[in-house]
Structures are given as structure tokens and as C-alpha cells.
Amino acid sequence: MTTWLLWNTVVASALALIVGLICRFNAGRPALCHSLWLLVFVALVAPPVPLEFAPGAALRDSLASWSGLAAELPGDDLAALDAAALAPDASAVEWDAAAGRPAPDSGATVFGLLSAPAAPSLLDRLASLPRGTWLALAWALGTLWVLASQCTRIRAFQGSLARCELADPSLTRSVCAVAFRLGITPPDVSVMRGVGSPSVWCFGRARLLWPCADGAALASARGDPALIAHELAHIARRDHWVARAEVLAMVLLWWHPLFWVVRRQVHDYSELSCDAWALWAYPADRRAYAEALIDAQEQTVTAPLTLHGLCATGRDVKDFKRRLSMIMSRNVSRRAPRTAVALAVLATALVLPGFSGETYDESSGGAAWSEGAELGLxxxxxxxxxxxxxxxxxxxxxxxxxxxxxxxxxxxxxxxxxxxxxxxxxxxxxxxxxxxxxxxxxxxxxxxxxxxxxxxxxxxxxxxxxxxxxxxxxxxxxxxxxxxxxxxxxxxxxxxxxxxxxxxxxxxxxxxxxxxxxxxxxxxxxxxxxxxxxxxxxxxxxxxxxxxxxxxxxxxxxxxxxxxxxxxxxxxxxxxxxxxxxxxxxxxxxxxxxxxxxxxxxxxxxxxxxxAAASEDSDLSSLHADPRFAKLVQRLAAPAARKQRFSEALKQGDLDTATLVLEEMSVSDPAAAKLHAWASFALAESLTDAGRTQDALGQLGAAIEAGYRADAVVFEMARAYAYADQEADALEHLDHALTLGFADDEALAELLEARPVGSEQDRLELLVRAEQAAERADKEGAYKSKQKAKDKEKSKDKEGGAWAKAKAWFSGEDA
Missing domain, CATH: 1.25.40.10 (Tetratricopeptide repeat domain)
Known part of the structure; x- marks a missing residue:
């Protein structure tokens, strides 16, 4: 863990110096600068990942050696310890595990037990803790304090939100007009007393908060739409998601000075980028927009409440002059050049610890693939x-x-x-x-x-x-x-x-x-x-x-x-x-x-x-007298008849007859792919139970080719191999099945109980993955149900809800 933090700090510090230099010569591209500082932020907080293929592996090893923490590196197991520390202690007392006391032949006597040194006191134990444990404890306490303080502040501000007033129709019309101009969905708007600047509330659903003083909402004539555009630009740029990520990072990296430097730069360039959006949306209102910001800044300094969101202004006036200078004198770009950002992302990826080569291997056990390998079904x-x-x-x-x-x-x-x-x-x-x-x-x-x-x-x-x-x-x-x-x-x-x-x-x-x-x-x-x-x-x-x-x-x-x-x-x-x-x-x-x-x-x-019921369809009654009808009805009913014969043969255990009927179905009904897939899979299950592994595998290949569920087919292949005592193939196909999303943890547990392939650790990992897949499947089903209801509600609102109101606002009427 320490090595990871050290590496991330080195990489992020180097990137911060480079980005700072780039930003100094690109004052007219705030969006580019903001994107680059976000990359520095990502480099600082990127979690530890496998390092085997990283270009900087040698540097990582040298850093670990310098820090004296080689034992913490992946793969450094007991071999990293001194051999003497692993040698058995000749003076140690042997214990009888069953009885929970010294073994009779251990040489221990009652006198020896009574004369043993007294257990160390609590203070002695605390004093003997290593320095790393103390640091971890201090970090944990600090993290809990920061988490509690952030939750308290957010909850307190949410209490203030509950007392917000509804926006008047003119303000809501303005917000709606600006939102459509920026190409986003208009957010909810609330008027809040005690604050000096407009802001976007980031926690929960994004909401525009508009200041209210002396019973009237803040208004700045022509500068008002640009000020609204500044706040809505935060939503268009997804800055509220960045703010949420910053809070999570703050909880973990509250002690890291570089984090606070990077966070400040991200905030500053976020505001400059939104200024650029406002100028793009209302280029003729530069002066009015600047005056509106000055008014908001003055009110913010004296406001009784401190906003916790994305604000147009803040209490810190240090960089306010730079913003006004950019607004009044520069031609700025609201978007970052895609090529430059792509190159920066690539460069950052190359120096991050987890950058790897061509081979892909899922950490959860997924199979690897390479570009030169041949692929089967x-x-x-x-x-x-x-x-x-x-x-x-x-x-x-x-x-x-x-x-x-x-x-x-x-x-x-x-x-x-x-x-x-x-x-x-x-x-x-x-x-x-x-x-x-x-x-x-x-x-x-x-x-x-x-x-x-x-x-x-x-x-x-x-x-x-x-x-x-x-x-x-x-x-x-x-x-x-x-x-x-x-x-x-x-x-x-x-x-x-x-x-x-x-x-x-x-x-x-x-x-x-x-x-x-x-x-x-x-x-x-x-x-x-x-x-x-x-x-x-x-x-x-x-x-x-x-x-x-x-x-x-x-x-x-x-x-x-x-x-x-x-x-x-x-x-x-x-x-x-x-x-x-x-x-x-x-x-x-x-x-x-x-x-x-x-x-x-x-x-x-x-x-x-x-x-099969085509002969009874009254819509076709006018065709009954024609001899062609009987032949066509027979052809339409034939697949159902063959399916019935197949099911009866399978039920009676006559697998050879079932195989023949399936072959007949494949020849006579080549277009009935779903029927073939089902029949091949059902037959394969019975063939596996009968010990006919090769026949079962052949039918499973036909099932997957006909479109049967791949995860179920591959699991059945694993079952066939397991019952044939081919452990390696069984484990490989179980791994494949779980990678494909097989989620029947009960079927897997039943198979492993009947045929315990692999080691105990292998079986445990497979069961854990199956349980996780089952949980994901349950959550996905619940999500889809909720999403369907949400989409339905959204569609219902098209005629009588928000869309009707928007239409009325644009026409100057109150909806």
C-alpha cells in the first residue's frame, strides 16, 4: 500500500509540474487545463493494480527497496523473511490442539507454567506496536473524522434545502431557455435565503440554487442569463460528478498536500471553463456577466451561509481578478481539443502502474486471449x-x-x-x-x-x-x-x-x-x-x-x-x-x-x-377443400410431432432413438434453430448422466452453434468433463461458464459436491464467483424493472408534465 502511494505521488507530482507549465501558456483554453488537472487527480488516486507488465516496474522495485517495504510487494511471500525467523523455537511449549493445553510430553510442568512471565500490560503492547501500525491507526481516525464532518455538513445543508422556496415563473423560464440553449435537460430550480451566489447542489439530484435577498431573487439584468449559463455549464460538463469523486478522495487522502493543490486547480479551471461556456452562449453580455459576478462575489463575502456545491463565486477572492480579466479581454475556447486530451490520457496511462501489454486476463479468473490464437465456439x-x-x-x-x-x-x-x-x-x-x-x-x-x-x-x-x-x-x-x-x-x-x-x-x-x-x-x-x-x-x-x-x-x-x-x-x-x-x-x-x-x-x-393447430384455424377454412392444404398442415404440424417423439424417447431413457429423431429434425426443419438448440441441450444432459461424454460434447457443440445460452452450454460441458474425471477440462470450462455470466450457484454447488474437481481453494473461488454472478443477476433484474417504470413515468410526463411547462414558458405563458 505504501509503495502504491509513493509511486502515485511521484507520478502525480511530475504530471502536476508539466501541467502547470502547459496551463501557463494556454490561458485561453480553460477546458484543456481543467482536463489536464483532472488527469493529475486520476494519477494521484488511481487504485493499485497488477504491475507485472508496467513499463515502470524497475522504478517501482527500486522505490520499494529504498523504502524497506519489499515484503509488501505482490508475490513477495514468506521468502522475503529471514530464514531464522521461520525456524522452530526449541524452547516453545507444544500444545495439544484437541485439549487446548500443553501436551503431556512437552516437558512443561506445573511449576513452569506458574513461573512463566506475566502477560504484558496494555501499555506495553501499545508501546511495542510498529510505526506502520501507528500511522495506519492515525490515518483511520483522521478518515473517520473527515467522513463524519463531511456527512454532518452535507446533512446540515440539506436541512437548509428543505426550507428553499419555489422559483418564480420568470426565473424558471430563464433557466429553461438557457438549458435548451446549452443542449441539456432543465434542472430543478430553488430560491435560497442566506447565500450570495448561485450554485449547483451536487449530492443527490443536481439542483440549481438561486440566491434570494430581501425577499427577491438576485437579478442582474442582461448578466442574468450568462450567470445561469455558468451554473448549468457545470451540469453539462458533469462537474457535479467530479465534485462527488473529490469528496470520496478527500476522505481517503485528507492528509496528502498534493491532493489539496490538485483539488484547488481543478476547482479554479472548472469555474474558468464554465465562464467560457457562458461567454459562448451569450457573447454580447461580457460586461453584464462580469458585473453580475462582481455583485454575486460581494454578496457571497457577507452572506451568513456558506454554499456546499458548484458556485459561481466564493469567499476566496484571490483568483477572482484572473476570471474577470479572462472574461473581459480574452477569446476563450469552451471545449478541450480532443487530440490533445487523448495524447495526455495516453501519456498518463503509460506511466501509471497498471499499464499492461497485449494479454488480457480477468482478475476474477477470466481466460486469457492473444491476437494470434485460434478461436473455437x-x-x-x-x-x-x-x-x-x-x-x-x-x-x-x-x-x-x-x-x-x-x-x-x-x-x-x-x-x-x-x-x-x-x-x-x-x-x-x-x-x-x-x-x-x-x-x-x-x-x-x-x-x-x-x-x-x-x-x-x-x-x-x-x-x-x-x-x-x-x-x-x-x-x-x-x-x-x-x-x-x-x-x-x-x-x-x-x-x-x-x-x-x-x-x-x-x-x-x-x-x-x-x-x-x-x-x-x-x-x-x-x-x-x-x-x-x-x-x-x-x-x-x-x-x-x-x-x-x-x-x-x-x-x-x-x-x-x-x-x-x-x-x-x-x-x-x-x-x-x-x-x-x-x-x-x-x-x-x-x-x-x-x-x-x-x-x-x-x-x-x-x-x-x-x-400443430393450423388445421383448426378458422381463418383458413376456405382452403380446407384443396388437397394442398392437408399436405401443408402436415408440414406445419411435423415439428411439433417430432418434438413430442423426441421428448417421449428422452423420458424413457432411449437415447439412441432420441438422437435419431434429433437428426431427423435437423434435416426436415433446418430453419427451426431454437427447437434444435433446446433438443440438443436436453439430449446432452441425458448423455452426460449416462456417461457418454463424447456424444454429450457433440450435442452441446450443436446447441451453442444453434444459439442456446452459451453460459449454460459451457457449464454442461464442464459437467460432462467432471463426470468423465477430466479435471483440467472441467475446471477450464467452469471458469469459462462463470466468465460468460453463469449464475446458478446451486447447480454449481451440486456439481462440486458430486464431483469435487480441483483443489478446495479452486472450488471455493468458483462458488464465490457464482454467488456474485447470482447477486448481479438479481440486481440487474430489479434495475431493469425500476428503469422500465421510470421510462414509463418519463413518457407520461411528455404531454402533461415538464415538457408542457417548457412549451408554455417559451410562449411566455405560466403553465
Missing amino acids: VDGHVLATQAEQLFKRGEYERSARAFSKLLSVDPDNGLAHARLGYMAIMAGEYAIAVEHLEGQLAAGHRPDVAAYNIACAQALSGHTDEALSALGQAVKRGFRDLELMGSDSDLDTIRHTADFARLADAAARCAELHAKLDDLGMFSSESDKLALYEALGAITKLDGEAQHQLGLLLLKQGRQADAEKAFRSQAKAGYLVANAHYNVACARALLGDGEGAFAALEQSAKLGMNY
Whole structure:
């Protein structure tokens, strides 16, 4: 731990000197300076990570040797201790562990026990504690004190927040107008007595606090919008998240002088950066903005309350003159150059202790991969999981290499195309991004998001027509995140167009219709549902699920021609295609078009439609007399019949017959991938129980290729190896299964109890990982439920809540 702190201090100190020099010659780029000081902050607080591949490993070792703390380094085990210290003490008394007393043959006597030295007193024990223990104790006490004081201050200020007043309509209108100008969602606004400066409250939901003096809110004429823009810029730049991180770092590094220096610089350049945003938003109000800041500064110095948030001014006036000078005399940039920041991030990563090479190995036991390795089916699934983990952790370069490796064996992997497309946009490689995102679209992986990201890439490339076309495709496929469309800077080049406004209105209407459909109960009338789905289907013509529901409702209402159009749109969107063609056949049959109905039924059967009750479907009654109908019905019912035969053979333990039926299913129903995957997995479980390991592994390979859950298949492979006493393979596949997210800790415990593969430590680690996966799965399920409810509530607010108020404010009315 001490070595880590020493290393971080050396790196952060060197970076602080370099950044200080850079900032001295870049006074007009406060955002760049702020980003660089944030990197220094990260370098100081970065947690210890594995150091084996770090370029500075030699320096780390020399520092550890100099500090006399080599025994604390990873891997320095008992070998770091003096051999004499490990030798047995000849005079030590042997103990009988069972009885809890000296062993009879130890030579100890009653006299010897009574004459033993008295136990050391508490003071003697404290005096004998090593210096490191005292330092750790002092740090722990200081940390508790800082934590308690911060919690007390935050809680006390929250009590003051409870007494805040609601903002008047004119102030709220101003805040809303500035927020839309900056491209962010308007925050809550409260008026607070006893403070002198506007601020953003960072703990909990971000809130704008506006000062109130003598019963009236602070107003500065023309400088007022710029002052609001300064505060909202903190939210746009995510400074409130930085403030939260600073509080956590303060609790741990309260004793570190460099932390306070870096924190002060981060604060100062944060304020300068927000000044730059305010000047960008209201360039004609420089003087009025400066006067507003001076008024706020004067009131802050004499205000009875001290704000705990992101304030436009503070009690410290040391750097206030520099801010005013920049506001009145400089042309400043509100954003940091991406290239410069990227180079700085790379340089910082190179000197941090955890920078490693090409090999990736999950600390939780994930399998390693290298660029030259061949990938099998299981390896491909594991690599996809690891690449996604790297992406979510922000390790984009390594994630891109992993996803590229995955595409070399699975060119149609939608997730890989999606992630590579997103990262290409971040890197400014827009043509490559479009290529990958079109691959995502072709793979059917979240097509609405793929089309939206294509629009972003085309807009950033300056291709206005292509961007609007892609955005239109996104809306037609069901994209309805109006908040993202309104704030995404990638779309700035097309946001002023009439087509963008039309598409934004369509997305808003789509969100509104979905909210109303969610509100409909199970006993609501079909006419109400139909009206909503017709309106939705007119917008989202490429949303397969919406077209499917619309077609079913239209069919029930006797509008067969319209239903056919909806089902054909469903098929075009790639949603339940075989089912869509079957429903087209129903519509054509009801319209009296027998040939069209037979053509659609034929197509449905080719695509693997599995429907044993087709002969009883009244929609097809006009086809019953035709001899072709009986043959088609037999083909539609055949998959269900084969499934029944397979299940009966499996239940009776006739594995050879079950294998033959499965082979027949593969030949006769090649499009029924889900059925094949289920049957192969079920058969593999029985083959494993029967001791037929190789046959079981063959079926599991077929199951994973047909799309069965990879984590379950790989766990079953591990079970097959374990029952065949192939421990190494069993452990490897258990590791793979857990990396893929296998969360059935009870099944794992049952397997390890029946076949205890590996060491006790191996089994314990596997069980711990499975329990953690189960907890994550439970939390994710709960989060998704809460998020769905939140999204529903947000959509409901579109018409009667915040959006209506915003519209009224812009029109000058009080909502």
C-alpha cells in the first residue's frame, strides 16, 4: 500500500509540474487545463493494480527497496523473511490442539507454567506496536473524522434545502431557455435565503440554487442569463460528478498536500471553463456577466451561509481578478481539443502502474486471449464477454482489438459491429463507423440504435441528407429517445433543419403512444388498442413488433387487407418472419385469394413455422377443400410431432432413438434453430448422466452453434468433463461458464459436491464467483424493472408534465 502511494505521488507530482507549465501558456483554453488537472487527480488516486507488465516496474522495485517495504510487494511471500525467523523455537511449549493445553510430553510442568512471565500490560503492547501500525491507526481516525464532518455538513445543508422556496415563473423560464440553449435537460430550480451566489447542489439530484435577498431573487439584468449559463455549464460538463469523486478522495487522502493543490486547480479551471461556456452562449453580455459576478462575489463575502456545491463565486477572492480579466479581454475556447486530451490520457496511462501489454486476463479468473490464437465456439463466446467487459470499463483500445478478433471468426456478430461502430465514432473514423453500424443493422442487433448511430456518424461527416435519412430509419424502427436526440452534440449539424424537427416530433409522438399502451389494462377494449397501434404503426413502419400487434388487431376487426400490409411490414423488419407469412396466409384466405394464401403458407413452412393447430384455424377454412392444404398442415404440424417423439424417447431413457429423431429434425426443419438448440441441450444432459461424454460434447457443440445460452452450454460441458474425471477440462470450462455470466450457484454447488474437481481453494473461488454472478443477476433484474417504470413515468410526463411547462414558458405563458 505504501509503495502504491509513493509511486502515485511521484507520478502525480511530475504530471502536476508539466501541467502547470502547459496551463501557463494556454490561458485561453480553460477546458484543456481543467482536463489536464483532472488527469493529475486520476494519477494521484488511481487504485493499485497488477504491475507485472508496467513499463515502470524497475522504478517501482527500486522505490520499494529504498523504502524497506519489499515484503509488501505482490508475490513477495514468506521468502522475503529471514530464514531464522521461520525456524522452530526449541524452547516453545507444544500444545495439544484437541485439549487446548500443553501436551503431556512437552516437558512443561506445573511449576513452569506458574513461573512463566506475566502477560504484558496494555501499555506495553501499545508501546511495542510498529510505526506502520501507528500511522495506519492515525490515518483511520483522521478518515473517520473527515467522513463524519463531511456527512454532518452535507446533512446540515440539506436541512437548509428543505426550507428553499419555489422559483418564480420568470426565473424558471430563464433557466429553461438557457438549458435548451446549452443542449441539456432543465434542472430543478430553488430560491435560497442566506447565500450570495448561485450554485449547483451536487449530492443527490443536481439542483440549481438561486440566491434570494430581501425577499427577491438576485437579478442582474442582461448578466442574468450568462450567470445561469455558468451554473448549468457545470451540469453539462458533469462537474457535479467530479465534485462527488473529490469528496470520496478527500476522505481517503485528507492528509496528502498534493491532493489539496490538485483539488484547488481543478476547482479554479472548472469555474474558468464554465465562464467560457457562458461567454459562448451569450457573447454580447461580457460586461453584464462580469458585473453580475462582481455583485454575486460581494454578496457571497457577507452572506451568513456558506454554499456546499458548484458556485459561481466564493469567499476566496484571490483568483477572482484572473476570471474577470479572462472574461473581459480574452477569446476563450469552451471545449478541450480532443487530440490533445487523448495524447495526455495516453501519456498518463503509460506511466501509471497498471499499464499492461497485449494479454488480457480477468482478475476474477477470466481466460486469457492473444491476437494470434485460434478461436473455437466456446472461446468466441468467452471473448465476446471479455470484450464487452473491457468496453464497459472504458478500455476501448483493448476492447476494439478483442471485438475485431471476434469478427474474424463471426463476421455477423451484431454486438461486435455495434461496439466497433461506436468506438469508431469516438475516434473520428466516421466511414469505418458507418460500415460497422450497417453490419449491426444487417445482423438485426438493436436496429433502431444502429440507425441512430449511423445518423450521428453521417452528421459528423457533414453528410446532411444521409444523416436525416438514417435518423428517419431509426424513428421508423422504433427509436424514441427524445431527450438524447435533443442533447446529442453529434447531431448539431442537422438539428436546425425542418426534417429534424419533423423527426423529433415523430419520436415524441411514438414515446407518447407507447406510454398510453403501457397504461392500458388487460380488460381495455380492442378498439382502444387498435387506435393506438394504428397511430404507432404509421410512424414505426419498420418496427416488427409494433406491426405484428397491429396486424393481429386489424385481423380481428375484419380489416384483412390492412392486416396483410402490417404483416408484410413485420416480415420486412425481420421480426418473427415465419409467423408473419402464416398470418399473411390467413389474411389472403379471408379475402378469398386462395393462391396467395397457399404461397404464403408455403413460405411459412419453409421458414420453419411450427403450428400443430393450423388445421383448426378458422381463418383458413376456405382452403380446407384443396388437397394442398392437408399436405401443408402436415408440414406445419411435423415439428411439433417430432418434438413430442423426441421428448417421449428422452423420458424413457432411449437415447439412441432420441438422437435419431434429433437428426431427423435437423434435416426436415433446418430453419427451426431454437427447437434444435433446446433438443440438443436436453439430449446432452441425458448423455452426460449416462456417461457418454463424447456424444454429450457433440450435442452441446450443436446447441451453442444453434444459439442456446452459451453460459449454460459451457457449464454442461464442464459437467460432462467432471463426470468423465477430466479435471483440467472441467475446471477450464467452469471458469469459462462463470466468465460468460453463469449464475446458478446451486447447480454449481451440486456439481462440486458430486464431483469435487480441483483443489478446495479452486472450488471455493468458483462458488464465490457464482454467488456474485447470482447477486448481479438479481440486481440487474430489479434495475431493469425500476428503469422500465421510470421510462414509463418519463413518457407520461411528455404531454402533461415538464415538457408542457417548457412549451408554455417559451410562449411566455405560466403553465
